[in-house]
Amino acid sequence: MGNPEALLPKDSKDLAGGKTFYHSYFQDNRYRKYILNFFGLLAVSLFSVTLYRGYISSLDPGSFDICQVGALEHRGKPLGTHGPRNKPRRQNIEKLCPRVEPIYPEINTPGIRRAIAYLQSPDFLFRSAKTLGDAIKVRTAVYDDFGEVGRDDRWNKMERFHDYLHGAFPAVSRYLLVHPVNEYGLVYEWGGSNENLKPILLTAHQDVVPIEQETMEQWEHHPYSGHFDGNDVWGRGALDDKNQLVAIMETVNLLIQSGFRPVRKIVLAFGFDEEIGGDQGAHYIGEYLLYTYGEDGFSLIIDEGSSMQSEFGSDIMVISTAEKGFMNQEITIKMPGGHSSIPPLHSSIGIMSEIVVALESHPFERVLSDDNPLFDFLACSAAHARDFPKELYDYIVQDDKQALADALVKLNPRFDADLRSTTAVTTICGGTKVNALPEYILYRQLRRNMD
Incomplete structure (x- = not known):
């Protein structure tokens, strides 16, 4: 059994992130709800819509309403409260995270109503899974040693992905203006009826991380098969980030077919080298957008962002702010x-190993500062989550952030990386032959800084 990236996993693991997800296919169609929320965003053309990416466990997708700011409701009950939630014991906790009442768009055209009904149908699920599977089949893996566009022919694979987009979303290709940026970056523009309104920007990336050939046999289905087994879509990009790109394109395509026309302009921007830093893609797209729309030229930007988290007995929609x-x-x-x-006392590999051990043995200090959005997440959880731990609640009330951070990591170690700068040893290269001493060793690490 392999470790696939799965779009609609039943019991699966994110190969890159090591995160485990558990939920039911019939009760939770993550991709369907993801598209539904993009549909709501575009249909009302408002600048402050709350979107989500991820899944919602043990909930019937048919009973959700498209919503805007703040709260998503399920069967008339704010999401994140499966039962009676704890009332805050002190007023100041509630003030840290006030609940915003949901705002519902007016869906008053037959075309939009038909489109929303289609989103809830089994036919949509299977067609969407196939559409994503076809995107996965187009191999767009990028490597750290890729050169500049125009000098490295390995970028040419992106042309095949563009051909796929053109064929899979004909209405988008027909009605939206598309601007290639640095050859393979794509910026689509869908004009709005009110040019005085700032546009919204929806982004994703076309590239995926490579597959280590040594792990190929561990995959239950080939990582570029895009196989849909009725429950799962298998392959690179199913979680990062072809799912979001296909969701955006499918939503726009469906809106056009339903006769919808936006009030404010909608811009789509798709890079092609996010997994290696974005120097060739996002960098040039950013310059193009700045030149075209100016500083603060967008009312809203939706990127990969975060996802649904099941914490403290509740489902919490996390919006990335930093x-x-x-x-x-x-x-x-x-x-x-x-x-x-005739080896020396320490070979170059031995010395490098000591360096790695020293670095990993001295992690950065754990700090929960006022600027860390994790504190806001915890405050909102304390105010609204069903089973928020009393110990954490008391530390929030006392404003003892260091004690709060330590207790949180003790409760769930995965939060540790959110509380400190981190270093991750990612590659070590060296040595050419088993009976020859290595002359050159290269070590790479990725450091992510809190400051």
């Missing part, structure tokens, strides 16, 4: 070569 900076670091060791029959 991201760590990052820095790629390299260490190289050069030593004289020689035959392995």
Whole structure:
């Protein structure tokens, strides 16, 4: 059994992130609800819509309403409260995270009503799964050693993905203006009826991370098969990030077919090298958008963002408001070569190993600052989650952030990376032959900084 990226996983693991997801296919069609929310965003053309990416466990997707700011409701009950929730014991906790009443768009055209009904149908599920599967079949893996566009022919694979988009979403290709940026970046523009309103920007990326050939046999289905087994879609990009790209394109395509026309302009921007830093894609797209729309030219930008989290007995929709900076670091060791029959006390690999151990043995300090959005997440959870731990609640009331951070990690170690700068050893290269001493060792690590 492999570790696939699965669009609609029943019991699956995110191969890259190591996260485990559990939920039922018939009760939770994550992709369907994801598209439904994009549909709501575009249909009302408002700038402050709350979108989500991910899944909602043990809930019937047919009973959800398209909503706007703040709260999503399920069967008339705010999402995140499966039962009677704890009332805050102190008024100041509630003030930290007030609940915003949901705003519902007016859906008053037959075409839109038919489109929404289609989103709830089994036919839509299977067609969408096939559409995503076809996107996965187009191999768009990028590697750290890719050169500049125009000088490295390996970028040419993106042309096949563009051909796929053109064929899969004919209404988008027919009605939207498309601007290639640095050859393979794509910026689509869907004009609005009111040019005085700032546009909204929806983004995704076309590229995926590579597959280690040594792990190929561990996949239950080929990582580029896009196989849909009735429950799961298998393959690279099913979670990062072809699902979002296909969701955006499918939503716009369906809206056009339903006769919808936006009031404010809608811009789609798809990079092609996000997994290696974005220097060739997002960098040039950003310059193009800045030149075209100016500073603060968009009313709303929706990127990959976060997802649904099941924490403290409730489902919590997480909206990303900050991201760590990052820095790629390299260490190289050069030593004289020689035959392995006469080794030095420490080879270059041995020395590099000591460096790695020293770095991993001295992590950065854990800090929960006022600027860390994790505190807002915890405050909202304390105010509204059903089973928020009393110990954490009391630390929030006392404003003891260090004690709160330590207790949180003790309760759930996965939060540790949200509370400190991190370093991750990612590659070590060196040595050419088993009986020859290595002369050159290269070590790479990715550092993500809180400051």
